[in-house]
Amino acid sequence: MATAQLSTAHPAPLRTRRDLSALLGYLLISPPVLIMTLLIFFPIIQSVLRTLFVENASTGQAAFSFENYAKFFSNRVLTNNLWFTVTETVWTVVALFVIGFPLSLYLRFSKSRIAAAVQILALFPLFVPGIILAYALIQFLGSHGSLDTMLRNIGFTDYATPYLKWNGIVIALVWEHIPFTVLVLTAGFRQVENSVIESARDVGANGWQIFTRILLPLVQRSALIVFCLNVIGVFGAFTLPYLLGPAAPMMMGVSMQQTFNGYNDVQGAETQAVITFLICAAVGLLYVHTITRPRVERT
Amino acid sequence: MTTQPQTIVLKPVRFLKTLRRETFGLIALILLVIVIIGPMLTTVMWAFAERWRYPSLVPTQWGLSFWEETLSRADVAAALPLSIGLALTVTLLSSVVCLPAAYAFARMSFPGRNALLLSFLATNAFPRFGLYISIAVIFFRLQMIGTLQGVILIQLVNTLLLMIWIPTSAFQGVDRALEEAALDVGASRLRVFLQVTLPLVLPALAAAVLLTLVSTFYEAQGALIIGLPNVKTMPVLMYQMINSSVVVQYGAVMSFILWMPSLVVLAFAQRFVRGGAISSGFGV
Numbered sequence: 136m137a138t139a140q141l142s143t144a145h146p147a148p149l150r151t152r153r154d155l156s157a158l159l160g161y162l163l164i165s166p167p168v169l170i171m172t173l174l175i176f177f178p179i180i181q182s183v184l185r186t187l188f189v190e191n192a193s194t195g196q197a198a199f200s201f202e203n204y205a206k207f208f209s210n211r212v213l214t215n216n217l218w219f220t221v222t223e224t225v226w227t228v229v230a231l232f233v234i235g236f237p238l239s240l241y242l243r244f245s246k247s248r249i250a251a252a253v254q255i256l257a258l259f260p261l262f263v264p265g266i267i268l269a270y271a272l273i274q275f276l277g278s279h280g281s282l283d284t285m286l287r288n289i290g291f292t293d294y295a296t297p298y299l300k301w302n303g304i305v306i307a308l309v310w311e312h313i314p315f316t317v318l319v320l321t322a323g324f325r326q327v328e329n330s331v332i333e334s335a336r337d338v339g340a341n342g343w344q345i346f347t348r349i350l351l352p353l354v355q356r357s358a359l360i361v362f363c364l365n366v367i368g369v370f371g372a373f374t375l376p377y378l379l380g381p382a383a384p385m386m387m388g389v390s391m392q393q394t395f396n397g398y399n400d401v402q403g404a405e406t407q408a409v410i411t412f413l414i415c416a417a418v419g420l421l422y423v424h425t426i427t428r429p430r431v432e433r434t
Numbered sequence: 435m436t437t438q439p440q441t442i443v444l445k446p447v448r449f450l451k452t453l454r455r456e457t458f459g460l461i462a463l464i465l466l467v468i469v470i471i472g473p474m475l476t477t478v479m480w481a482f483a484e485r486w487r488y489p490s491l492v493p494t495q496w497g498l499s500f501w502e503e504t505l506s507r508a509d510v511a512a513a514l515p516l517s518i519g520l521a522l523t524v525t526l527l528s529s530v531v532c533l534p535a536a537y538a539f540a541r542m543s544f545p546g547r548n549a550l551l552l553s554f555l556a557t558n559a560f561p562r563f564g565l566y567i568s569i570a571v572i573f574f575r576l577q578m579i580g581t582l583q584g585v586i587l588i589q590l591v592n593t594l595l596l597m598i599w600i601p602t603s604a605f606q607g608v609d610r611a612l613e614e615a616a617l618d619v620g621a622s623r624l625r626v627f628l629q630v631t632l633p634l635v636l637p638a639l640a641a642a643v644l645l646t647l648v649s650t651f652y653e654a655q656g657a658l659i660i661g662l663p664n665v666k667t668m669p670v671l672m673y674q675m676i677n678s679s680v681v682v683q684y685g686a687v688m689s690f691i692l693w694m695p696s697l698v699v700l701a702f703a704q705r706f707v708r709g710g711a712i713s714s715g716f717g718v
Binding site: 177257275282284415 | 455456458459460462463466467468469470471472473474475476477480488489490491530531532534535537538539542543544545547550552553554555556557558559560561562563564565567568569570571572574587588590591594597598649652654655658659662669672673676677682685686688689692693696697699
């Protein structure tokens with residue numbers, strides 16, 4: 136199936152028909168664009184502004200202030216949560232690359248039946264919703280769970296469960312993000328035509344040279360997208376850290392939910408949300424830059 | 435390549451060769467089976483277990499009694515129709531809003547088209563749960579927390595990207611020569627759309643709609659933060675069942691019921707939505 140192309144404008148024969156078509160085009164796209172603007176961009180901008188302008192209790196006047204942020208960064212529990220989120224993100228993203236890279240390289244070059252089975256299994260988590268995954272992993276990884284039982288049956292008795300620990304979150308988030316990682320990296324590797332590799336081999340290039348000189352540069356775009364979306368996805372995760380992680384420290388998603396639903400502290404939750412936006416902003420910009428950059432043309 | 439008798443001699447050699455070349459694949463396969471299938475199989479077994487004593491590898495007593503118990507719970511009986519109704523409503527709304535827009539993105543030219551199409555992708559750049567909190571704060575001020583409308587809106591936001599990108603790429607994939615040929619022999623524009631264009635894109639559109647339906651059915655985070663305390667969907671109920679964890683089987687049975695639609699889609703969608711279409715939704 137063709138992927139969405141970005142630049143295929145078809146010139147209409149008549150000028151008036153073209154204007155009419157443009158008008159109709161705007162009309163047709165306006166509903167989703169409006170929803171996106173009102174429910175994604177507007178709330179984010181509003182959140183940023185609202186956390187920066189603090190209302191004075193006595194006068195009722197809003198003035199620019201970092202008070203909300205000062206409150207966040209002076210709270211030991213909250214800064215611990217933030218730091219915890221950063222370390223969890225680093226571990227998860229590193230693990231995803233360590234697992235995803237060789238897996239997709241293998242899937243790119245092997246056409247065996249084993250490869251087909253590996254691909255099906257690697258993409259399988261795409262169809263397991265987070266909430267079910269959380270339940271399944273608790274029963275699988277928990278103490279006296281299936282993994283514990285399997286290990287005990289082969290004589291390994293000191294199993295330490297990652298459930299409710301920091302590494303439980305990493306395992307769950309890796310599980311969840313593996314399909315996306317493999318899918319996008321394999322798509323990147325597939326952009327390299329077989330003929331290119333064969334001709335490189337003909338002129339005497341070895342495997343390492345083919346990897347560093349041909350495969351890596353061409354997979355760069357995919358790898359960047361995987362990196363950015365994994366970082367953002369893990370940073371903004373809620374369900375898996377909430378159900379599999381420790382009660383303290385929490386990841387930011389869990390912390391925000393507790394602040395909002397548990398303590399009814401709307402302002403506090405909003406400040407935390409903006410902090411996660413700001414931390415992810417650099418990665419987000421890198422992502423937007425990567426997808427707007429014209430892709431490498433195939434020759 | 436080889437003559438008949440030689441093949442017989444060569445076969446084990448070739449097998450060993452494949453085995454060596456496929457060592458990585460084989461190790462990966464075994465690990466993936468344990469790690470990916472293991473948790474799911476555990477859940478399925480729990481759903482059909484009366485009793486499961488550690489350290490038995492399989493349930494010590496099989497049975498269906500927890501199915502009745504789970505399904506007769508008042509909260510489950512209320513949540514299931516609510517979840518189905520919500521998923522259908524959101525998917526219908528999303529189709530009405532997005533499919534004409536996808537056609538416009540694919541087939542019409544207007545200034546700013548590429549930028550607008552890309553802006554849907556750019557929504558990926560925000561951490562999801564932070565975004566939900568931002569929306570929730572606005573809903574809080576509008577007193578839409580705990581309302582059905584609130585949940586519908588937040589779930590609708592979630593569907594935009596997929597419902598714009600997969601159909602857009604499908605409409606772009608239609609060979610315009612086919613349409614022009616039909617126009618040349620005198621078919622009206624409407625007829626060309628209905629009889630040439632639509633049948634060609636229908637599988638992809640159906641897959642997009644189905645994926646949206648299923649992902650909305652499973653949507654838990656938005657429903658949790660906006661819907662509580664009045665709107666309790668099946669996934670929101672799952673949070674409570676896991677957290678309170680009185681009876682393991684309740685969660686297992688719930689997972690099994692929740693997971694059925696996913697399996698159907700898995701079988702259907704993989705025929706029409708190839709990896710390329712899904713990954714295009716991330717900007718690859």
